[in-house]
Amino acid sequence: MRAWQVRRPGPVATAPLVQVTAPVPEPGPGELLVAVQACGVCRTDLHVAEGDLPVHRHDVVPGHEVVGEITRVGDGVDAFAVGDRVGIAWLRHTCGVCRYCVRGHENLCPDSRYTGWDADGGYAEFATVPAAFALPLPAGYSDAELAPLLCAGIIGYRALLRADVPPGGRLGIYGFGGSAHLTAQVALASGAEVHVMTRGERARELALSLGAASAQGAAAPPPVPLDSAILFAPVGDLVLPALEALDRGGTLAVAGIHLSDIPVLNYQRHLFQERQLRSVTSNTRADAHAFLRFAGERRLQVTTARYPLDRADDALSDLSAGRIAGAGVLIV
Numbered sequence: 049m050r051a052w053q054v055r056r057p058g059p060v061a062t063a064p065l066v067q068v069t070a071p072v073p074e075p076g077p078g079e080l081l082v083a084v085q086a087c088g089v090c091r092t093d094l095h096v097a098e099g100d101l102p103v104h105r106h107d108v109v110p111g112h113e114v115v116g117e118i119t120r121v122g123d124g125v126d127a128f129a130v131g132d133r134v135g136i137a138w139l140r141h142t143c144g145v146c147r148y149c150v151r152g153h154e155n156l157c158p159d160s161r162y163t164g165w166d167a168d169g170g171y172a173e174f175a176t177v178p179a180a181f182a183l184p185l186p187a188g189y190s191d192a193e194l195a196p197l198l199c200a201g202i203i204g205y206r207a208l209l210r211a212d213v214p215p216g217g218r219l220g221i222y223g224f225g226g227s228a229h230l231t232a233q234v235a236l237a238s239g240a241e242v243h244v245m246t247r248g249e250r251a252r253e254l255a256l257s258l259g260a261a262s263a264q265g266a267a268a269p270p271p272v273p274l275d276s277a278i279l280f281a282p283v284g285d286l287v288l289p290a291l292e293a294l295d296r297g298g299t300l301a302v303a304g305i306h307l308s309d310i311p312v313l314n315y316q317r318h319l320f321q322e323r324q325l326r327s328v329t330s331n332t333r334a335d336a337h338a339f340l341r342f343a344g345e346r347r348l349q350v351t352t353a354r355y356p357l358d359r360a361d362d363a364l365s366d367l368s369a370g371r372i373a374g375a376g377v378l379i380v
Contacts, residue, residue: 057099087170088113089376111170186344204231223281226375
């Protein structure tokens, strides 16, 4: 099968991805073999390729927003059959017995493992997934539209929960790519007033077209004090203006798995008056199911830039350079 591997982690300009011909993987007990039809291009894939995240598996196949059809079922699987369509997401294993798992916080499990980092992912023609972590797909979306829902949508949903937006509150969104443009729609549907700060003109236009109340530069102050904010851009410098934009008691949630260094905070300007800074660590399967149910009940507009599988390296380059409005998706 065709697949892309992270052969030499480094800046995307150094071509860290290499296209190879690899054997079709075998599903183990409790696993599914999935023929990949579409795979989203996530910023986490870029972090894996560039080495921002430490190597967990040499020559790993990235990609964790996978839409496909089951072609083989491993021993012990009863809930799925050949021909079923499923999604493969970032989270692929938790222990189920640690204190985090038993209290419903499996995203904090010390033994958690991830698709496209600990195990090969969807930048390939086939991928495996433990059946317990395969996700049902909502109807009414194309394969390319479904793919970004499986991480960009899910992690944005968790970030929105962590941002703790009050009813009818003002939400600031910093960065407006694949995850942010979906999260904004969830927030708007929930009654929030959304203000977007992002570097790209096309991204600002998209934000306004989706119903944002304002859109300005990445570090620009929003026109009103914010009750909550989410930082999607992996830029630590933006933490300060985002905190400063919060009203009293406001919360900033940082959605990314990787963030460049945060400058020194000034307590009075950035944190006083009970402003909060929160991180977001992966998601639980409960988050995934809740978001996908929402997406099935309320049709989201999924803006995609589509690439054939053979151009995965170009897709990562475009993501790095900010040339993608919405979400990049590989079509297999």
